[in-house]
Amino acid sequence: MVMKKRVFQQIASKRLKTIILEQDSRLKSYIPKTVWYRDDQLLSMLDKYGTVFVKPDKGGGGVGIIRVKKGKRGLVECKSLKHHKIVPMDQVHSLIDTYLKPGHRYLIQQGIPLAEINGRPFDIRLMLQRIDKDWELTGMAAKLAAPGKIVTNFCKGGKPYTAKDAVIQVCTSSASQKMIELKKMAYCVANALSERFKGLRELGIDAGMDDFGNIWIFEVNTRPTYGMFRKLKNLQMYNKIRKNHKLII
Ligand SMILES: Nc1ncnc2c1ncn2[C@@H]1O[C@H](COP(=O)(O)OP(=O)(O)OP(=O)(O)O)[C@@H](O)[C@H]1O
Ligand SMILES: [Mg+2]
Structure with a gap:
């Protein structure tokens, strides 16, 4: 039987990941103190x-x-x-x-005062994967906190929501620019972390947005789950992530 080699790497410490991101001049302003x-x-x-x-x-x-x-x-x-x-x-x-x-x-x-949709704070999950050398942003979706909750996590009742629709509600006319900024930020995070940790293959960035449209990186998961993407109306992202995931793991 041929065994698949597990080359991916995980970093558990939030502090360690934050320190690496803080050291990158392009990312520094996105990291809450x-x-x-x-x-x-x-x-x-x-x-x-x-x-x-x-x-x-x-x-x-x-x-x-x-x-x-x-x-x-x-x-x-x-x-x-x-x-x-x-x-x-x-x-x-x-x-x-x-x-x-x-x-x-x-x-x-x-603490970042998150922008809200229908009274529910939201943040944005950006999913990156790499099969070979280059990272690809394969998923991006907002999650709306369950009513009364202080976290937006899908496993805690967070509701997946189309990212662009969420961003439009905060940034109106500059939403397209903000989407580009989010994507650029995601690739920058992936490159900064994988420069230091060579084996990374999948990343899930949790990025908050305040009422002014400022982006804040809360955390980067190195073992992201992707079940939330299955709840979106359009399953294109989910199918792509799942296909890649099977190739990676
Ligand atoms: N500094 C903060 N300001 C406002 N909200 C925050 C802040 N930190 C975390 N949150 C909220 O809590 C949620 C969970 O935080 P975070 O992603 O850091 O931890 P986690 O989800 O427990 O860890 P992991 O992402 O590894 O599963 C975020 O998605 C966000 O909704
Ligand atoms: Mg999280």
């Missing part, structure tokens, strides 16, 4: 940005992510998939400590 979780960093990041996302360095599917938001009268709102509490600022650390899993490292990331 990200630091390791520490009590003093939480206070200074909250002071600076008002809202921050605390997330496991090695996690996925939105699991363990906490949105921490400064409110009025010294109160702070902490919301995750499981918890929702409002506490005075001096109790934030002890509350968050109860949410963090022992033995895991966490990051604090500048």
Whole structure:
């Protein structure tokens, strides 16, 4: 029996991937400020940005992510998939400590106020694959957060939505330009990461967009799932991704 050689590579650490992207001058402005979780960093990041996302360095599917938001009268709102509490600022650390899993490292990331469609925040998943040398952007779709959720993940009820239609609602007349910018960004991310990690074959970029149409890279998955593309009306992207995936794995 001929065994297929597994040449693809995965990078679990969000921090490591972020550092590599931050070092690229073309990508730097797309990366929300990200630091390791520490009590003093939480206070200074909250002071600076008002809202921050605390997330496991090695996690996925939105699991363990906490949105921490400064409110009025010294109160702070902490919301995750499981918890929702409002506490005075001096109790934030002890509350968050109860949410963090022992033995895991966490990051604090500048919170981005995502643009919304029908009151649901969305971000955009860009899927890149390479069979040989060159990367190809094989999928691009928005995902609308399930009502009331702080994450847009498909596995957490996020609703796939045509990317162009989502971008048009934020950027109206400059939507075509924005689509080009998103695509350029995606290829740039793929080249920057694969220069450092030679074995990468598939990437799933999660990119947010704020009300001004600014693009923000939240995370790059090196083991992206693609089930969400099956939910789009047009299955062209899904079929292409699946065909490539079978050749890669
Ligand atoms: N800094 C942020 N500001 C606003 N929303 C964010 C931020 N970070 C994450 N989110 C929301 O949470 C979702 C999940 O975050 P992220 O992609 O970083 O982690 P994950 O999905 O758990 O990891 P993976 O993508 O590896 O599965 C994002 O798609 C986005 O909707
Ligand atoms: Mg994600």
